[in-house]
Amino acid sequence: xxxxxxxxxxxxxxxxxxxxxxxxxxxxxxxxxxxxxxxxxxxxxxxxxxxxxxxxxxxxxxxxxxxxxxxxxxxxxxxxxxxxxxxxxxxxxxxxxxxxxxxxxxxxxxxxxxxxxxxxxxxxxxxxxxxxxxxxxxxxxxxxxxxxxxxxxxxxxxxxxxxx
Amino acid sequence: xxxxxxxxxxxxxxxxxxxxxxxxxxxxxxxxxxxxxxxxxxxxxxxxxxxxxxxxxxxxxxxxxxxxxxxxxxxxxxxxxxxxxxxxxxxxxxxxxxxxxxxxxxxxxxxxxxxxxxxxxxxxxxxxxxxxxxxxxxxxxxxxxxxxxxxxxxxxxxxxxxxx
Numbered sequence: 001x002x003x004x005x006x007x008x009x010x011x012x013x014x015x016x017x018x019x020x021x022x023x024x025x026x027x028x029x030x031x032x033x034x035x036x037x038x039x040x041x042x043x044x045x046x047x048x049x050x051x052x053x054x055x056x057x058x059x060x061x062x063x064x065x066x067x068x069x070x071x072x073x074x075x076x077x078x079x080x081x082x083x084x085x086x087x088x089x090x091x092x093x094x095x096x097x098x099x100x101x102x103x104x105x106x107x108x109x110x111x112x113x114x115x116x117x118x119x120x121x122x123x124x125x126x127x128x129x130x131x132x133x134x135x136x137x138x139x140x141x142x143x144x145x146x147x148x149x150x151x152x153x154x155x156x157x158x159x160x161x162x163x164x
Numbered sequence: 165x166x167x168x169x170x171x172x173x174x175x176x177x178x179x180x181x182x183x184x185x186x187x188x189x190x191x192x193x194x195x196x197x198x199x200x201x202x203x204x205x206x207x208x209x210x211x212x213x214x215x216x217x218x219x220x221x222x223x224x225x226x227x228x229x230x231x232x233x234x235x236x237x238x239x240x241x242x243x244x245x246x247x248x249x250x251x252x253x254x255x256x257x258x259x260x261x262x263x264x265x266x267x268x269x270x271x272x273x274x275x276x277x278x279x280x281x282x283x284x285x286x287x288x289x290x291x292x293x294x295x296x297x298x299x300x301x302x303x304x305x306x307x308x309x310x311x312x313x314x315x316x317x318x319x320x321x322x323x324x325x326x327x328x
Contacts, residue, residue: 043236044243046252059254059315067255068239072207072232079208088210090223091231093309097257145257151223 012086015127015154018114026082026110029073031065033104039069065102070144074135077110083131087153092128094148100141107138115147125154176250179291179318182278190246190274193237195229197268203233229266234308238299241274247295251317256292258312264305271302279311289318 033052040049044066047054055063075089083089102108116130129152135144197216204213208230211218219227239253247253266272280294293316299308 039236043240045240046243048252059251066239068232068236071235072203075230075232076207076209079210087223088212091262093259093261093263095257095259098255099257 012084013152014086015117015119015129015152018085018117018129018152020114020117022114024082024110024112026077026112027080028107028109029077030107031073031102031104033063036063036065036069036102036104039072040066044068060101063104065106067096067098067102067144070098070102070108070135071096071146073108074110074133074144074146077108077135078112078133082110082112082133083150085129085150085152090151092149092151094146097145098143099145100137100143102137102143106143108135108143110135119154127152127154176248177316178250179281179283179293179316182249182281182293182316184278184281186278188246188274188276190241190276191244192271192273193241194271195237195266195268197227200227200229200233200266200268203236204230208232224265227268229270231260231262231266231308234262234266234272234299235260235310237272238274238297238308238310241272241299242276242297246274246276246297247314249293249314249316254315256313256315258310261309262307263309264301264307266301266307270307272299272307274299283318291316291318 037050040046048058048060048064049055049066052063055061078089110133112131112133114129115132117127118129119127129150131148131150133146133148134142135146137143201214204210212222212224212228213219213230216227219225242253274297276295276297278293279296281291282293283291293314295312295314297308297310297312298306299310301307
């Protein structure tokens with residue numbers, strides 16, 4: 001997904017650019033059964049994630065993606081088109097919920113909103129920004145709800161924040 | 165990792181088997197740079213996850229794994245050797261924190277403890293179990309702290325829980 005000619009360069013954002021209520025919408029990502037089962041074979045090898053026939057007899061009544069695949073695709077969308085934060089998206093932790101299962105054929109995108117901005121007292125070059133996101137499918141159902149704290153640099157330096 | 169001869173079959177656990185304070189320890193998983201960068205290229209393509217040289221100039225002072233890779237390996241350890249729950253590990257949501265970065269050469273394992281067990285009032289065949297886990301590296305540093313709610317079947321049926 002590296003830059004195509006049609007894709008405009010995005011400005012990266014610093015702490016001063018992020019205010020409560022600022023909203024971001026990512027691009028989309030379409031899921032197919034092969035992607036879902038390949039991830040599950042590697043990281044979450046349970047019948048409802050790897051075997052279409054076996055999955056029919058489970059709680060899910062069919063093949064569903066690992067929630068960690070939904071989380072990984074959400075991250076991909078945020079990195080590529082969702083949150084253009086200077087120095088990258090550095091998550092410290094947060095809350096996750098998966099109200100609806102993700103299935104083959106789903107087309108996901110992420111809607112995000114800044115809900116808190118706190119400059120660091122001890123480190124003048126950075127702050128913490130809380131972002132609430134919803135990963136939605138093509139029916140606008142929420143497949144993942146995330147509230148995460150991110151480390152954001154205060155101003156431009158060559159590498160975003162000073163190491164250490 | 166499907167059953168080798170040396171690997172004893174594990175009993176699967178139902179709601180009645182899970183009580184507050186019950187503890188589980190997973191096997192281990194060793195990480196190398198290739199695994200870390202392969203995951204990041206696919207899901208979290210940021211310099212500090214994909215490029216050893218570029219990573220030196222960042223906050224992390226070197227290559228670190230995507231936190232979603234740490235989460236995925238934690239899930240793998242739970243599925244393979246951590247939490248033998250009947251019907252599989254079905255997560256509803258929870259909290260995550262990543263207090264220490266995961267780096268090439270780290271050997272991870274997961275320590276888990278049941279912190280709450282709530283039979284469902286409306287669905288007599290299931291309940292919700294809260295599990296607090298720490299994913300630790302070879303120096304016993306916590307790289308991921310997780311509190312997650314899991315759906316657990318109350319008793320044996322052919323497929324764990326009734327669909328729907």
